[in-house]
Amino acid sequence: KTFSEKVRQGLWSGYSGKRITDVVNIGVGGSNLGPQMVTEALDQYSDNSVNVHYVSNVDGTQIANVLRPLNPEKVLFIVSSKTFTTTETMTNARTAMKWLVSSSFDQSAIAQHFVAVSSNKKNAMEFGIAEENIFDMWDWVGGRFSLWSAIGLPIAIDLGFERFIELLEGAHEIDQHFCNTPLAENAPVILALLSVWNCTFLGAQSQAILPYDQTLHMLSAYLQQAEMESNGKSVSWDGDSISYPTVPSIWGELGINGQHAFYQYLHQSNNVVPADFIGSVESVTPVHGHHETLMANFFAQTQALMQGVNETQVRADLKAKGRTQDYIDKVAPHKVHKGNRPTNTILMKRISPRSLGSLIAMYEHKIFVQGIILQICSFDQWGVELGKGLANNIQAELSSGNLNNQHDSSTIGLINFYQSYK
Incomplete structure (x- = not known):
């Protein structure tokens, strides 16, 4: 809290005495996806006192593009790596350090411009980061579950520590719900059971995550890692081979974009794809008429996937429109939608730190329950x-x-x- 507020208030200055205006988080996987997803989802809650950037790809193009417009006198780097040995992260960190030193001509500048989040303090110090600038994290926390820890430092800097606490409080509410609610009414348990039923018993090979809220544009990528890295296993926790499917492929896109890209596949492919539709009652950026159009599509798509339309209905509709019998016979089979495509609808009042924390925690507990049912360890990634x-x-x-x-x-x-x- 103290450090994040210092940065936000301009009390943490660079080597030249100028206030920090930009923070670059260097990490990959859970050290990047979680914080970036949250800060982009909650951008409307940021006062923009500091600009937060993310570098995850070892392809030099990304870090070059991020650094190009920045002033080295005003940049703070957060190197996030549990082990402080991750090749991609350390490569980017070394590049950032060379860029800074070549600009300042002073190795001592590192102390004011680099902090680390890691469980390996020794490696971080050997890299050149001052001990007092290292934020500890538990070594047993997997990266995909770590945004609640010091890995969430860029969230606290971007949104303020009070907002970060609200995120944690939202997660805590779901923690309590999960621990204390009967199974028949327990949201994570219900979601886990549905996923196991659709994948393991009905053979669904993939699941779509379809947010109808622009703020959640990174959610599908975040959940892709959270679920597939946790439960994409073929060996039980006892070391026995598993013959049944465990977790579907997780993929997705903003729902409206998906409607004009791959929803054809969802509606009429022979492969049934269960989907989570996630929306909000209120937009964080109200523009007259937009949200109603968005949500009309939200409800229409889940109805269409559930009900479909049979050939009798198609023929009656075409006949009512005055189409010829020859046209009807030719077109009708192509317009049939079988329906019975499973969907979950998740609605929030609006996207806020608290509601987003609850949403993330709900999926985390769902993943845990899936692992228990499937008898696999959800917390390794060999x-x-x-x-x-x-x-x-x-x-x-x-x-x-x-x-x-x-x-x-x-x-x-x-x-x-x-x-x-x-």
Whole structure:
């Protein structure tokens, strides 16, 4: 709280004495998705005393684009990494440090411009960050569940600590609901049971997250990681192979955009895709007539997915419009919607720190319940580690030019093709 308020009030200055105007959060996965999703969703609650930016991609284009317009005298970097060894994050952090030092010509500038959020204080200090500028986090907290911790520092800086507390309070309300409400009325339990039923028993291979609120444009990406990294497993917590499907592929987009892109698939594909429709009664930015149009589509789509329209109804409608019998016979089969496509409707009064905290916590508890039902551990991610190790080895080979022939022929061929164009 003290640090975030210092930054917001201009009491934390850079090496030249100028106040900090921009904060760049460097992290990837849960160290990035959660805070960025929240700050963008709650942008209307920010007083813009500080501009918050996010860098997650190790593709140098992103950090170059973020840094280009910034004044190094006025930038604060938050390096968020639980282990402080994540390759993408540390690469971006080193680039940021070089950019700062080359601008200030003074290594001591780092103390005023870099802070860390990590459970590995030793690594952070070896990187060059002062001990007093390291915010601790528990090493047992997975990144995808960490926005409530010090990982949420950019949220507190952007929105103010009071708003951050409101976010936590909203989550706490759902925590209490989950712990104390009978199962038949327990929202996370109901959502988990529906997901298991649709995926494991009915064979649905994917689930769509469809927010009808512009502020939630990053929600599907956030929930994609939260659910798929948690429950995308094929081994039980006892180490036995699992033969049944566990979690569907999670994907989505703002609902209105989706209507003009992939809703055709939702309505008429042979693959049934359960969907969560998420909306708000009030817009945080009221513009006359817009919200009614938005919500009319919201309710129309869930009705259409549920009811569909059969061929008899289609034929009657076309006949009433004066179409010829030949036209009706030709077109009618294409206009049939089978319906019976499962959807969940989640409505909030409006998007606020408290309601967003509740929404996120509801999905977190849903994920936990799914893991219990499916008998899998929702809190590891061994599938992420294999690729990391291979990437480290290949990077060393790319740097040295000495390719390890122990790779498979496909990988060797791809690397050789890549190097031939350098």
